[in-house]
Amino acid sequence: MDSIKNRRTIRKYTEQDIPSTLLDSLLDEAFRASTMGNMQLYSVVVTRDIEMKNKLAPAHFNQPMVTSAPVVLTFCADFNRFSLWCRQRKAEPGYNNFISFLNAATDALLVTQNFCTLAEEEGLGICYLGTTIYDPEQIIRILELPELVVPVATITVGYPDEHPAQPDRLPLRGIVHEETYKNYTPEMIDDIYAYKESLPENRHFVEINHTETLAQIFTDIRYKKSDNESMSENLLKVIRKQGF
Amino acid sequence: MDSIKNRRTIRKYTEQDIPSTLLDSLLDEAFRASTMGNMQLYSVVVTRDIEMKNKLAPAHFNQPMVTSAPVVLTFCADFNRFSLWCRQRKAEPGYNNFISFLNAATDALLVTQNFCTLAEEEGLGICYLGTTIYDPEQIIRILELPELVVPVATITVGYPDEHPAQPDRLPLRGIVHEETYKNYTPEMIDDIYAYKESLPENRHFVEINHTETLAQIFTDIRYKKSDNESMSENLLKVIRKQGF
Numbered sequence: 342m343d344s345i346k347n348r349r350t351i352r353k354y355t356e357q358d359i360p361s362t363l364l365d366s367l368l369d370e371a372f373r374a375s376t377m378g379n380m381q382l383y384s385v386v387v388t389r390d391i392e393m394k395n396k397l398a399p400a401h402f403n404q405p406m407v408t409s410a411p412v413v414l415t416f417c418a419d420f421n422r423f424s425l426w427c428r429q430r431k432a433e434p435g436y437n438n439f440i441s442f443l444n445a446a447t448d449a450l451l452v453t454q455n456f457c458t459l460a461e462e463e464g465l466g467i468c469y470l471g472t473t474i475y476d477p478e479q480i481i482r483i484l485e486l487p488e489l490v491v492p493v494a495t496i497t498v499g500y501p502d503e504h505p506a507q508p509d510r511l512p513l514r515g516i517v518h519e520e521t522y523k524n525y526t527p528e529m530i531d532d533i534y535a536y537k538e539s540l541p542e543n544r545h546f547v548e549i550n551h552t553e554t555l556a557q558i559f560t561d562i563r564y565k566k567s568d569n570e571s572m573s574e575n576l577l578k579v580i581r582k583q584g585f
Numbered sequence: 586m587d588s589i590k591n592r593r594t595i596r597k598y599t600e601q602d603i604p605s606t607l608l609d610s611l612l613d614e615a616f617r618a619s620t621m622g623n624m625q626l627y628s629v630v631v632t633r634d635i636e637m638k639n640k641l642a643p644a645h646f647n648q649p650m651v652t653s654a655p656v657v658l659t660f661c662a663d664f665n666r667f668s669l670w671c672r673q674r675k676a677e678p679g680y681n682n683f684i685s686f687l688n689a690a691t692d693a694l695l696v697t698q699n700f701c702t703l704a705e706e707e708g709l710g711i712c713y714l715g716t717t718i719y720d721p722e723q724i725i726r727i728l729e730l731p732e733l734v735v736p737v738a739t740i741t742v743g744y745p746d747e748h749p750a751q752p753d754r755l756p757l758r759g760i761v762h763e764e765t766y767k768n769y770t771p772e773m774i775d776d777i778y779a780y781k782e783s784l785p786e787n788r789h790f791v792e793i794n795h796t797e798t799l800a801q802i803f804t805d806i807r808y809k810k811s812d813n814e815s816m817s818e819n820l821l822k823v824i825r826k827q828g829f
Binding site for chain 1: 613614629634687697702757799810811
């Protein structure tokens with residue numbers, strides 16, 4: 342599929358809006374993804390209002406796509422709707438636990454990826470914001486998410502106003518294992534990461550960040566242990582606070 | 586996209602094998618999905634060997650697709666490869682924590698859904714096995730997954746040998762929220778679930794299970810609180826044991 346093979350993340354969008362009918366039909370198709378026991382354990386909050394985008398932006402470290410995209414979608418793991426239905430039908434729901442969170446998050450993420458594929462096939466561009474689970478409490482408050490609802494993915498969507506180079510990917514042999522997982526030898530690691538490390542943009546990246554290696558940019562600047570630890574503690578707290 | 590709009594889970598497959606070249610090219614395209622910081626925090630284990638399928642089957646409650654499909658794919662959250670690279674490049678990885686597990690699981694699930702779309706577009710049929718996180722320790726042992734690798738999704742793949750009816754989905758208005766989450770009133774719950782409850786197969790399901798409502802089949806038979814609680818405890822233990 343060319344739309345998947347040639348895809349790239351789009352962070353700049355034209356002024357053109359996305360009609361509600363188009364957005365609805367893309368979402369409706371996306372909901373065809375596999376879902377645990379056909380429970381559809383997700384909800385999607387659509388943000389078009391600029392004031393709401395301004396409120397959401399800090400939760401996403403003020404990445405400019407949040408306010409410049411015509412549409413921001415927050416995909417949530419949702420056991421609230423299903424539990425309400427159970428109670429209304431003389432059934433006692435037992436989904437206030439960790440595996441139910443992960444089941445619902447899985448459902449929501451499969452739908453998120455399905456939506457991205459459909460949107461890109463339609464000529465739209467998307468950006469996936471990994472920041473959603475960094476400080477989910479802000480998002481929960483702004484979008485008024487009740488118990489048993491946790492945001493797990495945010496997508497900005499619009500018509501592309503840029504055509505960036507396609508980023509590199511690791512070679513297939515570095516990711517796929519036959520029958521059992523063959524742990525990586527130092528030689529394999531050198532081989533798998535050689536192309537990434539050789540790229541002029543990555544060499545430049547190392548230069549301007551004054552690190553010795555590309556890996557140090559990840560460990561010392563972008564995804565630091567201390568940040569990961571405090572975010573982990575916070576995330577587990579929020580998941581519990583939301584009733585899981 | 587018709588292949589998404591008309592999709593259904595396929596549990597019966599013909600004898601026809603899937604050529605390695607086709608499988609590799611589908612996986613390679615699937616890896617174009619968005620990934621956190623372009624770290625590609627996933628691995629895929631391909632199972633073709635019948636003995637390996639027989640070993641995996643109990644971890645999936647002996648669902649027959651595991652042994653009858655030509656290919657079984659286990660998608661894993663993987664911070665092992667990236668951490669090995671860091672250490673080999675004088676960088677100290679800080680990914681032995683919960684948020685790193687969820688970041689890697691997210692990466693893996695986006696790739697899983699991308700693979701499913703590509704496989705179905707190619708005429709293959711897939712079945713998503715939600716059982717992967719029920720007893721991951723068995724899968725970890727059988728596939729020899731090292732620390733910082735946790736299986737999060739399993740897909741059986743093959744050429745379809747059935748054409749089942751397409752399952753129902755909830756109406757869009759039951760899932761999509763504009764600007765803020767509007768919690769469901771009892772009337773909305775009745776409306777959203779009316780179609781599902783009216784289906785002859787679901788009424789039959791209630792009859793043969795001797796329950797009063799459809800919801801009770803979920804809470805009392807299929808996804809019970811006590812099972813969810815013991816699986817939650819086990820899953821958190823396994824995630825920690827794998828080093829996250």
